Amino acid sequence: MTTWWLVIAVAVVAFSGVPGLLMSRRSSVGQWVAAVLNVLGCAAGGAALINHYVRPERSTAIRLAWALPFGQFSCAVDDVGLIFLVPIFLISALGAVYGLSYWAQRRHVGNGRKLRLCWGLMTAGMAMVVLARDGVLFLMAWEIMALAAFFLVATEENKGEVREAAWVYLVATHVGTLCLFGFFALLRQATGAFELWPSLPASISPAVAAGLFVLGAVGFGIKAGVMPLHVWLPGAHANAPSHVSAVLSGVLLKTGVYGLVRVTALAPHPPAWWGATLLVAGTASAILGIAFAVGQRDLKRLLAYSSIENVGIIVLGVGLATLGRSLHRPDLVVLGLGGALLHVLNHSLFKPLLFMGAGGILHAAHTREIDLLGGLGKRMPRTFLPFVIGAVAICGLPPLNGFIGELLLYVGLLRAVATSSRAWAAVGLGAPALALVGALAVAGFVKLLGTVFAGAARSERAAHARDPAGSMLLPMWALAACCVLIGLVPVIAIGVLDRAVAGWAPIMGPAAGGIRSFVPVGWLTGMSVALFAAVGAGGLWLAGRRSRSTSRSAGTWDCGYARPTARMQYSGSSFSQMIVELLAWVLWPWRRRPRIEGIFAGPAEFESGVPDVVLDRSLMPAFDSAAWLLGWARVVQRGPIQVYLLYVLSILVLLLLFA
Amino acid sequence: MVSSIITTFVHLVLMLGMPPLLLGVINKTKALFAGRVGPPLLQPYYDLARLMRKGMVFSTTTTWVFRLGPVVTLAAVLLAGLLVPLGPFAAPIRFGGDLILFAYLFGLARFFTTAAALDTGSAFEGMGAAREVTFACFSEPAIFLAFLVLAKLSGSISLTPMLRSPHTVPLMGLPVASLVLVAAGLFVVLLAENCRIPIDDPNTHLELTMIHEVMVLDHSGPLLGIVLYGAAVKLFVLSAVVLHVMLPARTGWAPADWGLFVVEMLGVAVAIGVVESAMARLQMRHVPTLLVAASLLCGLGFLLMLR
Numbered sequence: 024m025t026t027w028w029l030v031i032a033v034a035v036v037a038f039s040g041v042p043g044l045l046m047s048r049r050s051s052v053g054q055w056v057a058a059v060l061n062v063l064g065c066a067a068g069g070a071a072l073i074n075h076y077v078r079p080e081r082s083t084a085i086r087l088a089w090a091l092p093f094g095q096f097s098c099a100v101d102d103v104g105l106i107f108l109v110p111i112f113l114i115s116a117l118g119a120v121y122g123l124s125y126w127a128q129r130r131h132v133g134n135g136r137k138l139r140l141c142w143g144l145m146t147a148g149m150a151m152v153v154l155a156r157d158g159v160l161f162l163m164a165w166e167i168m169a170l171a172a173f174f175l176v177a178t179e180e181n182k183g184e185v186r187e188a189a190w191v192y193l194v195a196t197h198v199g200t201l202c203l204f205g206f207f208a209l210l211r212q213a214t215g216a217f218e219l220w221p222s223l224p225a226s227i228s229p230a231v232a233a234g235l236f237v238l239g240a241v242g243f244g245i246k247a248g249v250m251p252l253h254v255w256l257p258g259a260h261a262n263a264p265s266h267v268s269a270v271l272s273g274v275l276l277k278t279g280v281y282g283l284v285r286v287t288a289l290a291p292h293p294p295a296w297w298g299a300t301l302l303v304a305g306t307a308s309a310i311l312g313i314a315f316a317v318g319q320r321d322l323k324r325l326l327a328y329s330s331i332e333n334v335g336i337i338v339l340g341v342g343l344a345t346l347g348r349s350l351h352r353p354d355l356v357v358l359g360l361g362g363a364l365l366h367v368l369n370h371s372l373f374k375p376l377l378f379m380g381a382g383g384i385l386h387a388a389h390t391r392e393i394d395l396l397g398g399l400g401k402r403m404p405r406t407f408l409p410f411v412i413g414a415v416a417i418c419g420l421p422p423l424n425g426f427i428g429e430l431l432l433y434v435g436l437l438r439a440v441a442t443s444s445r446a447w448a449a450v451g452l453g454a455p456a457l458a459l460v461g462a463l464a465v466a467g468f469v470k471l472l473g474t475v476f477a478g479a480a481r482s483e484r485a486a487h488a489r490d491p492a493g494s495m496l497l498p499m500w501a502l503a504a505c506c507v508l509i510g511l512v513p514v515i516a517i518g519v520l521d522r523a524v525a526g527w528a529p530i531m532g533p534a535a536g537g538i539r540s541f542v543p544v545g546w547l548t549g550m551s552v553a554l555f556a557a558v559g560a561g562g563l564w565l566a567g568r569r570s571r572s573t574s575r576s577a578g579t580w581d582c583g584y585a586r587p588t589a590r591m592q593y594s595g596s597s598f599s600q601m602i603v604e605l606l607a608w609v610l611w612p613w614r615r616r617p618r619i620e621g622i623f624a625g626p627a628e629f630e631s632g633v634p635d636v637v638l639d640r641s642l643m644p645a646f647d648s649a650a651w652l653l654g655w656a657r658v659v660q661r662g663p664i665q666v667y668l669l670y671v672l673s674i675l676v677l678l679l680l681f682a
Numbered sequence: 683m684v685s686s687i688i689t690t691f692v693h694l695v696l697m698l699g700m701p702p703l704l705l706g707v708i709n710k711t712k713a714l715f716a717g718r719v720g721p722p723l724l725q726p727y728y729d730l731a732r733l734m735r736k737g738m739v740f741s742t743t744t745t746w747v748f749r750l751g752p753v754v755t756l757a758a759v760l761l762a763g764l765l766v767p768l769g770p771f772a773a774p775i776r777f778g779g780d781l782i783l784f785a786y787l788f789g790l791a792r793f794f795t796t797a798a799a800l801d802t803g804s805a806f807e808g809m810g811a812a813r814e815v816t817f818a819c820f821s822e823p824a825i826f827l828a829f830l831v832l833a834k835l836s837g838s839i840s841l842t843p844m845l846r847s848p849h850t851v852p853l854m855g856l857p858v859a860s861l862v863l864v865a866a867g868l869f870v871v872l873l874a875e876n877c878r879i880p881i882d883d884p885n886t887h888l889e890l891t892m893i894h895e896v897m898v899l900d901h902s903g904p905l906l907g908i909v910l911y912g913a914a915v916k917l918f919v920l921s922a923v924v925l926h927v928m929l930p931a932r933t934g935w936a937p938a939d940w941g942l943f944v945v946e947m948l949g950v951a952v953a954i955g956v957v958e959s960a961m962a963r964l965q966m967r968h969v970p971t972l973l974v975a976a977s978l979l980c981g982l983g984f985l986l987m988l989r
Contacts, residue, residue: 400745400801411747411797420790421783433782437839440830445988451830455823455981458785462822465793466815472747473800473811479743543777550775550783554757561753561908568904569749573737579802580741580900593800593808601816605970 025082026100028071029108029154035064036115037147040140043128048136054128057139058119061146065116068150072108075100076519084156094159094217102522104153106364107281110371111153114273115146117375117498118266124492125266125382126178134178138264145171145270152278158207158217165203165278169196172275176263188258191638195245195255199279202242206286209235220285232290236297239286247279249338250308253331254638257315260327261391265382268323269375272330277367280337284360287345288527295349301342306456308335311609313463317470318603318610318633320596322381322391325471326374329417332460333370337363339453340432343439348528350447354541356528358435361520361538366428368516369416369509373425376413376502380406383495384475387488393474393595395485400476402488405496407476409503414468416506419461422551424509427516433457434542466602474595481589511551514544596631603633611636685936690774692940697763700944701914702726704921704951708878711955726914733907741900743803751798752898752905755791756912762787763919767842769943770849770932776842781829784841785822788875791912792818799897810896813966817881817893820973821871827980828864828871828927831857834987845926860983865927867979872924872954874973876917879958881969921950 039060043053075082084099100108119142128135148168155161173196177189207217213231214221223232241252248256256276260268287297312331319325340363347355381391383406388396400407416423433454440451480486490496509516521537538544568574581587603612610633617627634640659670706723713720722728740748765784767773773780796811833839835857836847843850848861874881877894884895898909930946933939964972 397803398743400747401743404745407745415790415793418789418793419786420793421786426783426786429786430779430782434779434839437779437781437830437833441833441837441839448834448988451833452984454830455826455977458822458826459819461786461789462815462819465789465796466819469793469796469800469811469815472797473808477743477745477747477797477801478803542779546775546777546780547783550761554761557757557760558750558754561757562750565749565753565905569738574903575737575739576742577739578741579743579804581804582806582899587804589803591805592803593805593812598800598808598812601812602819605816 025071025075025078026085026098026154028074029068029100029150030085030098032064032068032071032112033147033150033154035067036061036143036150039064039119039143040136041143043136043139048132049129051128053136054123054139057143058123061119061143062116065112065119065146068108068112072100072105072112075105094157096160097157097218098151098154098160099156100154102519102526103284103364104281106367106519106523107153107277108150110274110277110368111146111149114270114371114375115142117501118142118270118379121266121269121379121382121495121498122264123494125386125495126264134180138175138178138267141171141174142267142270144168145175145275149274149278153281156219158211158219161219162200162203162207166200168275168278169200172196172271175267176259176271178264178267179262182262185262188255188262192255192259195252199242199245202238202245203282206235206238206242209238210289220288222291223289225291229294232294235289236286236293239282239289240300243279243282243286244304244338245279247276247283247334247338248331249279249304249334250311250331251637253308253312254635254642256331257324257327257635258638260330260378261321261323265323265378265385268327268381269378272327272378273371273375276330276334277371280334280341280363280367283338283341284363284527287341287348291348293345293349295346298342298344298346298349301338301345302450302453303342305335305337305339305342306453308332308338309460310335310456310463313460313467314602314606314610315633315635317463317467317599318606318612320393320632322384322393322396322471322475323378324391325393325467326377326381329464329467330370330374332464333366333374333417336429336432336457336460337366337370339363339457340366340435343432343435343450343453344524344528346447346450347435352439353528354438355435357521357524357536357538358431358438358541360524360527361517362428362431362435364520364523365431365516366425369424369428369506372502372505372509373413373416376409376499376506377417379495379499379502380410380413383491383499384488386491386495388482388484390482390484393471395482396475396480397478397482397485397589397592398476398480399485399488402480402485403476403490405490406499409496409499410476411472412503412506414472416510418464418468420465422510422554424506424513427510427513427547429457429461430547431538431542438541463602466599470595470598473593473598478592479589481592481594511548511555513547517544609636611640686772688936689771693764693768693771693774696768696940696944697760697915697918700947701911701918702730704917704947705914707948707951708955708958711952712959715956715959726910730907730911733910734904736903738903738905741802744801744900747794748798748801748900749905751794751801752901752908752912754794756908756915758787758791758794759912759915759919763915765841766919766922767845767926768922769925769930769946770846770939771936772842776840778838778840781833781839781841781844785825785829788916789818789822791916795897798901802900804900806896807899810893813893814897817874817969817973820970820977821874824867824871824973824977824980827977827984828868830984831860831864831980831987832927834984835860845923848927849930849932857983857987860986861927863979863983863986865924867976867983868924868927869953870972870976870979872917872920873957874969874976875920876913878954880961880964880972883963918947921947925950 039057042056046053087096151164179185245252316328340359343359344356416425419425419429436453440448612633614631705726764775765780799807799811832844836844882893
């Protein structure tokens with residue numbers, strides 16, 4: 024019953040962009056129809072999920088035969104899928120509302136209808152990926168999702184930069200799909216059916232199991248954006264419309280994580296190297312992702328690299344849980360997977376919030392260049408507050424939701440040290456690594472906030488920025504409220520997580536006793552409330568002092584300069600310069616230094632940046648040299664028909680000689 | 683029950699009242715080394731009282747982040763102080779995983795201190811903020827490496843049993859080498875986090891070379907008082923953490939132990955004063971090397987535990 028309800032909701036969402044196609048390009052009716060259908064479908068989906076949570080016995084699987092070769096239309100919803108479906112419906116609906124003014128039909132006559140059609144299709148594709156219980160159906164949904172996302176990234180296809188980013192995405196996603204074809208073929212070979220998600224038989228050869236893990240990890244890792252498979256991610260996120268970036272980062276990446284969670288659950292007792300590999304890959308991805316983020320000058324590229332960091336943290340948690348399965352440690356399973364899934368949920372709240380904020384800034388100031396912004400905190404106060412909440416949350420700082428997710432992972436890592444044998448205590452080194460990630464995240468987001476919102480405007484456009492329309496602010500405020508809520512009362516998420524963990528590792532479930540037996544949730548709520556109360560009391564006292572005593576305004580004290588200008592402020596690039604130089608051995612920054620000559624030197628320009636090492640420094644040069652090498656093969660392709668006849672003749676002669 | 687209420691009460695009194703005294707002791711020590719009389723021991727208290735009575739000046743570029751920054755910082759540092767056991771006594775608030783909250787409260791404080799600094803739009807405060815967040819990238823992993831050693835030693839992940847483990851574990855079972863390395867590493871982190879020589883000079887008047895002081899150039903009056911008091915509390919809390927790893931003496935009789943704790947804390951302050959008098963400030967580009975060395979000391983301590 025519940026499953027049917029979900030499938031119908033998904034169908035409504037998939038259909039949401041179609042009526043708009045039948046209407047005039049100039050009318051705004053189509054976008055309202057699309058938004059209403061999208062929100063209705065997502066609300067119905069959300070209601071179905073609540074129904075599943077309350078009465079799981081009513082969510083029976085659907086199985087329908089179909090005429091295509093292989094497989095059947097087979098769908099089901101379970102507790103692991105629930106965690107991934109919640110953000111899909113929530114962010115799709117909020118994004119559709121946001122799009123009403125961000126990508127209004129009357130201002131984007133050419134591509135608005137296409138965007139809304141693909142929006143519905145991508146949402147439906149993502150939901151079907153989670154619901155599918157048949158390998159062929161899964162791949163179909165996966166491709167619909169990937170192609171719809173391609174068209175969404177390419178919305179502004181008239182710009183060269185956008186086209187390039189979209190092509191890189193298309194190539195990367197199909198390399199991933201190729202791996203998944205291999206994965207599902209091998210899975211069918213091993214289990215004899217396309218049914219998902221099976222438990223591998225104990226008799227399976229280690230080589231096949233290893234092949235399944237590697238193919239699955241690479242295929243899903245590309246979608247999730249794990250370093251060094253992240254090449255498509257920064258460009259696509261930066262160049263897509265902001266609400267599309269919000270869904271890409273908040274939700275689409277998580278389908279890759281969903282795949283990883285399923286792949287690691289295939290073997291009841293996976294070999295220890297599965298978990299160890301994911302743990303190392305996740306840690307490396309988190310550190311490198313945030314290190315690249317700190318060096319970025321583009322607002323949305325910075326957020327995109329931070330997504331790589333967050334996916335790294337999630338993969339670290341999945342790796343810890345997989346290791347817990349191998350070592351028969353229920354506490355590692357509960358804390359690792361619980362932390363990873365909570366971070367999935369959290370990241371799908373604060374990252375769309377930040378991308379939507381970035382969209383508002385882009386709308387108002389027409390630039391993504393951080394160093395051209397400034398002073399927006401005063402110009403856009405209603406964007407500023409949710410953005411600060413999102414930034415604090417994404418750094419994993421208390422008292423917001425990001426902290427709770429990272430706390431679970433830390434407790435898992437530290438328990439591995441406190442109670443393990445010597446060899447596995449090394450897993451605990453993940454804790455200082457996470458601390459490094461946390462410190463770098465603070466650096467990155469303070470840079471973002473400090474350059475974009477603080478100080479004085481660095482450009483004319485930024486000086487006249489204004490808060491966006493209500494339909495763009497509402498989704499941000501809603502997401503910020505969710506971040507505060509989970510931070511204050513994490514217990515509302517714990518029940519869902521416990522059930523998902525029990526579903527992922529049925530053997531461990533009841534014995535482990537759930538997250539609450541390892542993490543004192545009540546104390547966390549108490550401390551969060553105390554922190555809010557202390558800050559509130561301090562703020563009130565300060566406000567009282569300010570009104571009573573002599574307080575006045577003056578220019579910033581800039582150490583004696585009477586008239587400091589906006590151009591004398593510290594720029595974002597200068598702020599991150601120390602970190603970028605310390606990490607130059609991995610970031611490979613470039614810089615263009617001017618030559619300053621003479622006593623009265625003329626104006627000079629300095630420019631620096633941090634490119635993507637994998638894409639710009641390795642893959643692109645490799646592809647370019649391959650293209651150059653293959654260019655030599657063109658020698659044989661000369662054009663005149665006589666030459667080709669000569670080729671045919673000489674081949675025939677050769678064949679005659681050798682026959 | 684009664685004893686735990688008394689412990690909590692004394693904890694609060696010491697945590698709220700003693701921090702400025704540490705600053706006074708440091709300054710007195712430095713004055714003695716320099717052959718001066720120096721300011722009175724209680725001078726930091728007088729300074730705070732004077733600042734609290736003054737008016738405030740706000741830069742026209744600042745927003746609510748500037749005004750809330752010091753408040754959030756002080757609240758975070760005080761809450762962190764409630765998680766740390768002082769001397770042999772248990773912390774008022776303790777639960778499994780509180781060490782993560784402890785470290786992240788300092789992260790929250792750093793976030794708002796640096797954001798408030800950037801809010802003024804001053805290039806100097808930007809420099810200070812950039813240095814603060816950069817050096818934190820070294821000191822935070824070092825703190826967690828030290829915690830790993832203590833977690834392994836105590837088999838626990840709560841600060842009270844972890845920090846007390848160096849004197850609850852029998853002397854024969856103590857990994858002395860690890861603890862010495864961790865103590866050295868944590869002392870460097872203590873100096874760095876509190877912006878003392880050789881990382882930063884709290885008395886310098888050259889804005890280009892400062893870290894913490896330059897970030898608070900624009901704060902005035904009670905707001906500056908909150909900033910200075912918060913910095914003192916941070917010094918107190920981190921000194922209390924470092925003290926545990928240095929194997930302090932214990933008597934088992936509560937009043938004497940509290941007295942010993944106060945004397946030992948003043949001893950840490952004297953040690954900081956001696957370091958400040960005996961050393962010059964490092965060049966800014968050499969600071970990361972020192973902090974990496976601190977992380978490596980703590981990391982080596984952990985590796986020795988795994989031996």
